[in-house]
Each structure stands twice: as C-alpha cells, then as structure tokens.
Amino acid sequence: MSDHNQPVWVIAEQVRGVIPAVCLEIIGQARKLADDLGVLVEVFLLGNGISDQVDLLFFAGADVVHLGDAPDFDRYQSEIFTESIVSRAKERDPQIMLIGSTFMGRELAPLIAAKLGTGLTAHCIDLVLDENGILEQQIPAYGGMMSIICPEKRPQIATVARGVFPMPALDQNRSGKVLPVEPPKGINLRVQTLEVVHTEPKGVPLESAPVVVAGGVGAGSIEGWQEIQALAETLNAALGSTRPAVDEGWTELETMIGQSGKMVSPELYIGVGLSGELQHMVGIVGAKVMIAINNDAKSPVFEQVDYGVVEDCRVFVPALVEALKKKKAYTGRAAHVV
Amino acid sequence: MLRIVVCVKAVPEPKSAEELKIDPVTKSLTRMDMPLVINPLDRNALEAALLIKEQSAAHITVISMGPPPAGDIVKECLALGADDGILLSDPSFAGADAYATAYTLAKAIEKITAIDVVLCGRASSDGATEWVGPELAIFLDMPVVTMVRELVESEGASWVVKADLENGYRLVQVELPAVFTVTQDANTPRTLSFSGIIKSRKKEITTWGLDDLDLPAESVGLKGSPTIVSKLTYVESKRECQIIEGTLEEKVDILINKLVEAGVI
Ligand SMILES: Cc1cc2nc3c(=O)[nH]c(=O)nc-3n(C[C@H](O)[C@H](O)[C@H](O)COP(=O)(O)OP(=O)(O)OC[C@H]3O[C@@H](n4cnc5c(N)ncnc54)[C@H](O)[C@@H]3O)c2cc1C
Numbered sequence: 001m002s003d004h005n006q007p008v009w010v011i012a013e014q015v016r017g018v019i020p021a022v023c024l025e026i027i028g029q030a031r032k033l034a035d036d037l038g039v040l041v042e043v044f045l046l047g048n049g050i051s052d053q054v055d056l057l058f059f060a061g062a063d064v065v066h067l068g069d070a071p072d073f074d075r076y077q078s079e080i081f082t083e084s085i086v087s088r089a090k091e092r093d094p095q096i097m098l099i100g101s102t103f104m105g106r107e108l109a110p111l112i113a114a115k116l117g118t119g120l121t122a123h124c125i126d127l128v129l130d131e132n133g134i135l136e137q138q139i140p141a142y143g144g145m146m147s148i149i150c151p152e153k154r155p156q157i158a159t160v161a162r163g164v165f166p167m168p169a170l171d172q173n174r175s176g177k178v179l180p181v182e183p184p185k186g187i188n189l190r191v192q193t194l195e196v197v198h199t200e201p202k203g204v205p206l207e208s209a210p211v212v213v214a215g216g217v218g219a220g221s222i223e224g225w226q227e228i229q230a231l232a233e234t235l236n237a238a239l240g241s242t243r244p245a246v247d248e249g250w251t252e253l254e255t256m257i258g259q260s261g262k263m264v265s266p267e268l269y270i271g272v273g274l275s276g277e278l279q280h281m282v283g284i285v286g287a288k289v290m291i292a293i294n295n296d297a298k299s300p301v302f303e304q305v306d307y308g309v310v311e312d313c314r315v316f317v318p319a320l321v322e323a324l325k326k327k328k329a330y331t332g333r334a335a336h337v338v
Numbered sequence: 339m340l341r342i343v344v345c346v347k348a349v350p351e352p353k354s355a356e357e358l359k360i361d362p363v364t365k366s367l368t369r370m371d372m373p374l375v376i377n378p379l380d381r382n383a384l385e386a387a388l389l390i391k392e393q394s395a396a397h398i399t400v401i402s403m404g405p406p407p408a409g410d411i412v413k414e415c416l417a418l419g420a421d422d423g424i425l426l427s428d429p430s431f432a433g434a435d436a437y438a439t440a441y442t443l444a445k446a447i448e449k450i451t452a453i454d455v456v457l458c459g460r461a462s463s464d465g466a467t468e469w470v471g472p473e474l475a476i477f478l479d480m481p482v483v484t485m486v487r488e489l490v491e492s493e494g495a496s497w498v499v500k501a502d503l504e505n506g507y508r509l510v511q512v513e514l515p516a517v518f519t520v521t522q523d524a525n526t527p528r529t530l531s532f533s534g535i536i537k538s539r540k541k542e543i544t545t546w547g548l549d550d551l552d553l554p555a556e557s558v559g560l561k562g563s564p565t566i567v568s569k570l571t572y573v574e575s576k577r578e579c580q581i582i583e584g585t586l587e588e589k590v591d592i593l594i595n596k597l598v599e600a601g602v603i
C-alpha cells in the first residue's frame with residue numbers, strides 16, 4: 001500500500017473555547033511525522049464560536065484546518081462528531097490519525113476506527129516511522145516496549161496522552177488553509193449530551209506539579225494510603241497512584257500515573273510502595289530527581305530511581321512526615337526570629 | 339422484560355501476569371499457563387446489570403470470548419446472579435485485537451434476539467484499550483456512552499446516565515438499545531454467595547465457535563485484526579540508584595537533606 005500524499009491528521013478538541021495542551025503537543029508530533037513522510041498536517045476541529053483558535057493550530061504545525069464552527073458542534077455529541085470526522089476522513093484519506101487521550105478522544109477514537117474499519121492503538125508513549133514509513137506505535141508491555149503496527153488498513157489511528165510529546169514551539173508566521181465542515185444532515189440522534197457539569201479540581205494538578213508523591217500496593221490499607229497522602233500534603237505535592245491502588249478504591253482514577261493514566265514531569269518524584277512497573281514508570285517523563293521507598297531491596301523500582309530507601313512505608317512514611325513537620329515548624333520559627 | 343448482555347473478559351491473574359516479562363538475557367517472552375480471573379472492572383458491569391434486575395424484570399446474559407478455561411469465569415458470573423452465559427471460544431479467535439474482539443462479540447450478540455442493553459467494563463486489565471465497548475456499538479449499530487458512573491433514569495426506552503469527564507461529568511440521554519461502559523465508581527460489586535453457587539450449578543453455559551457465528555475465518559482472531567505486534571524490545575533502566583543506609587532516624591534525616599538539595603523544601 002502506498003501512502004504518498006495521504007496527510008497526517010490530528011483530531012483536536014476545545015474545552016470551553018480553549019484548545020487543550022495535548023492537542024498542540026500531538027500536532028507537534030504530527031508535524032515531525034509529516035515532514036519525514038513529505039505530506040501535510042491536517043487538523044480537524046469542531047466547536048461553536050472557535051474560529052479565533054485556528055491560528056494557534058497553524059502556529060503549532062497545521063497546514064490545513066477542517067473547521068466546523070456551528071451551534072450543532074457546541075458540545076461533544078458522539079454521533080455528530082463521529083459522522084463529521086468519518087465523512088471528511090473518507091474524502092481526504094489520511095494515512096495517520098492522532099487523537100488526544102482525553103475523555104472525548106477515548107470515546108471517539110474507537111468509534112471512528114470501527115466506522116472506518118481500521119485499527120488503533122491506545123495510549124501510545126512514542127510514535128516513530130519504520131523504514132517503510134509505517135507508524136510504529138509504542139506501548140510498554142512485559143517490562144519492555146512493544147511496537148504495534150497497522151500494516152494494511154488506513155488510517156493508522158493512535159491515542160496519546162498529554163505530556164507524552166513536548167509542546168511545539170509556536171511559529172507565529174505559519175498559516176494555512178481553512179476548510180469548513182458543515183454539521184451532518186439527517187442523522188437521527190440516539191444519544192445526546194443534555195448537560196456538562198464542571199467541578200473544580202481539588203489539590204495540586206498532577207500534570208504540572210513540581211513535586212509528585214505516588215503510592216502503590218505497598219500502602220497495604222486505606223490507613224497506609226492516608227499516610228502517603230499526608231506526605232504529599234506536607235510536601236505540597238500532587239498525589240499520584242498506581243493502577244492497583246485505584247482498583248483497591250484508596251484513590252480516584254484521576255490520580256493514576258502511567259500509560260493509561262496521566263503523564264507527569266515533576267522536579268521530584270517519590271514512589272512509595274510501588275514496584276516500578278513500566279506501565280507506571282512511563283508516566284514519569286523527565287523527572288529531575290526520583291526517590292523510591294520500598295521494603296523489598298530487590299524491587300525493580302530501585303533500578304529506576306536516584307535514591308532508594310529500603311523500609312516498610314507504613315513505618316517510614318509517618319516518621320518522615322513527622323520530621324518534615326518539625327523541620328517546617330523550626331524553619332518557620334527561625335525565620336520569625338530573624 | 340429488559341434483555342441485558344454483559345461482556346466479561348477472562349484476564350490473567352494479576353500476580354502471574356506481572357511475572358510475564360521479557361527475559362533481559364534472551365530478550366524474548368517466556369509464555370506460561372496463567373490462571374484466569376474475571377477482569378476486575380467487568381464485575382462493576384455485571385453488578386450494574388444485577389442492580390437493574392433487582393429493580394425491574396430483566397434477563398442477564400454474560401458473554402465472554404476467550405480460551406476454554408474462560409468458561410469458568412462465565413460460570414462464576416452465573417453464580418453471581420446472571421441468568422445465562424455464552425462462551426465464544428475457537429482456535430481461530432485467538433490473537434484478536436480490540437477490533438476483532440468487538441466484531442466477534444457483536445456477531446454473537448446479534449444472534450441473541452431483542453437486546454436492550456449491552457454493558458462493558460471500562461477497560462480490561464490486560465488490554466486496557468477501553469475500545470471494545472464503543473467498537474461493539476458501531477458493529478451493532480447502537481449508540482454508546484462510555485465511563486458511566488450512574489443510571490439517573492432507567493424507565494422505558496430512553497435512559498439518562500451520568501458519565502465522567504475531566505473535572506466533571508455529563509448527563510446523557512440515550513435511546514435503547516444501547517451500549518454502556520461502566521466505571522468502577524458506579525457500584526461496589528457483590529461477592530459470591532453459597533446459595534448463588536448452588537443455584538448456578540443447574541445453569542449451563544453455551545459455547546459458540548466460528549461455525550456457530552457463521553463468520554469467515556479472515557474476519558476473526560489474528561487474521562481479523564488490523565493491528566499486529568511488530569516488535570518487543572527490552573528496556574534498560576536509566577538511573578544509578580544510591581540506597582540510603584542507616585537507622586530509621588538516619589534515613590529520615592538523609593532523605594530530608596536530599597529533598598533540601600532538590601530544592602523542594
Ligand atoms: C495495558 C496495561 C496498562 C496499564 N496501565 C497502567 C498505568 O497507567 N498505571 C499504572 O500504575 N499501572 C498500569 N498498569 C498496571 C501495571 O502493570 C502494574 O500492575 C502496576 O503499576 C503495579 O502497581 P504497584 O507497583 O502498586 O503494585 P505491585 O507491583 O504489586 O508492587 C507493590 C510494591 O510494594 C512493595 N511493598 C509491599 N509492601 C510494602 C510495604 N509495607 N512498604 C513498602 N513497600 C511495600 C512491594 O515490594 C512491591 O514492590 C497497566 C497494565 C497493563 C497491562
């Protein structure tokens with residue numbers, strides 16, 4: 001199958017009129033892939049009153065923007081969005097389609113793929129071209145990295161989380177062509193979003209936190225988990241978790257770090273009672289200093305951090321929190337005296 | 339009566355799944371027979387069905403595609419309260435990606451008449467794509483809502499559900515028949531009861547293979563999968579670790595110094 005001239009697509013989205021960072025990051029990566037392939041980057045964006053966002057997409061690397069700007073596109077409606085994307089994709093025949101792993105992207109990607117009869121790879125942590133220009137979609141597996149390819153069907157669709165790729169430099173001189181998208185006609189809507197409710201996120205947001213404390217199975221119980229939570233609070237850090245900690249019900253899915261969770265890039269990462277499985281560790285991108293607390297000296301987590309403490313976290317973490325509190329009180333007093 | 343299908347996957351038991359690693363020396367994967375368990379998040383999908391059945395007349399069919407031992411997982415679902423179970427098992431189904439899995443499940447679900455609701459877990463623990471539910475919806479030509487945490491209204495053929503979003507939720511109205519993926523916050527799954535096990539002993543599960551679904555072999559399993567694994571590479575660890583030694587107090591002090599050096603306190 002020859003893919004000449006078939007563009008690289010990015011499905012962008014807007015949240016209350018703003019393009020989320022992940023969309024710009026994947027446009028940056030799409031630009032690199034498209035340059036290697038010698039093809040265009042085309043971005044698809046739907047919304048209402050969003051034409052002021054189009055320049056940003058060009059600055060990030062788009063050559064063409066398919067823009068649907070209409071009241072029907074005001075909020076995400078799966079059937080309208082799927083139909084609009086699929087019908088334009090059939091005309092333009094993209095070879096690659098990248099979608100952010102947002103809630104919308106995670107629902108839309110499989111709908112688009114199934115409609116187009118093609119494959120897709122979830123939560124990729126890298127995307128590179130092989131010698132034949134086929135997209136290697138990399139995910140962690142079995143303690144290593146697995147490359148998944150979609151050799152025949154097109155487009156090759158991948159979802160990517162925020163923070164996997166760097167934010168591209170925005171080039172204010174770039175511009176491109178806008179192709180309007182009209183709302184699809186005559187679809188009988190069987191599913192309709194009636195209302196979207198936004199709640200204020202609590203605590204320090206993980207993705208931008210300078211310090212992250214993540215806990216795992218080693219917490220042992222909700223009480224053990226609360227100690228880890230207390231450590232995060234004392235350090236003014238964002239609280240992260242491994243998947244089993246979420247499965248135990250100790251914490252919310254939103255705190256999960258890793259391949260199928262969030263990507264973090266803190267100055268300091270402290271992993272408590274977790275084994276350093278790659279699916280978790282790939283979520284920590286470019287942390288400056290990494291520390292692990294684990295009671296098993298042979299735990300693989302110690303091969304992936306700068307400092308290790310071999311201790312039972314249920315004993316060590318409360319002692320650490322206590323000492324940190326004392327230190328804080330002391331420095332607080334000292335500052336006062338001075 | 340509401341006809342509910344719950345899609346349940348048999349997944350490797352977590353501890354043994356973690357032992358399946360690329361050998362750093364041979365750089366290959368040593369396969370072993372792993373004990374299977376019900377995908378934890380599918381318990382929430384089954385529980386959602388059981389809760390609906392407690393409120394109104396409903397019939398629950400559990401369906402699972404997997405190797406023959408996955409039949410035990412289907413039986414476990416019967417013991418938890420499902421009415422009947424279907425195992426999709428055929429050597430040709432092996433190696434299916436999310437697309438081929440959803441396609442095969444859809445063809446089987448189409449054989450059951452008058453389905454109102456199809457429930458899936460949010461994700462499987464081994465595949466974790468979250469794709470099977472939505473793809474199933476396309477193949478069944480049904481609407482879908484993912485990440486459902488609450489059934490707000492479930493009277494008649496028009497349901498309202500609450501589904502998770504980043505920092506919030508959406509209220510969605512859906513016309514049945516429809517597919518839903520259920521989050522783990524939706525409910526707390528029940529555990530097996532002795533009477534459930536006894537009652538389920540009389541229930542039989544049905545096994546369907548390729549011929550029962552009347553599908554060409556090219557459309558299922560590895561052959562029906564658009565994606566394939568092209569390579570597996572061993573990853574070297576990147577950091578040099580210094581283990582902090584001493585008594586508990588000393589370790590605390592040294593660690594705090596490291597935190598000061600890192601500039602976080
Ligand atoms: C497709 C796929 C996607 C996945 N995505 C993710 C993801 O995004 N994020 C994620 O986190 N996981 C993900 N996983 C799961 C991942 O493979 C691991 O199962 C998980 O990260 C392990 O979590 P853990 O380290 O908490 O648990 P374990 O591996 O069980 O490790 C627990 C650790 O705690 C230590 N310990 C026990 N007791 C104590 C104690 N008292 N004090 C100190 N230490 C103690 C043990 O020595 C052990 O090292 C995914 C898996 C798959 C297959």
Ligand SMILES: Nc1ncnc2c1ncn2[C@@H]1O[C@H](COP(=O)(O)O)[C@@H](O)[C@H]1O
Nearest residue numbers: 345403458459461462465467468469470
């Ligand atoms: N082989 C299977 N048999 C039955 N249901 C499945 C199978 N694979 C996936 N599912 C369903 O699809 C959901 C999402 O799986 P996944 O797309 O693998 O994350 C699971 O929670 C199950 O409800």
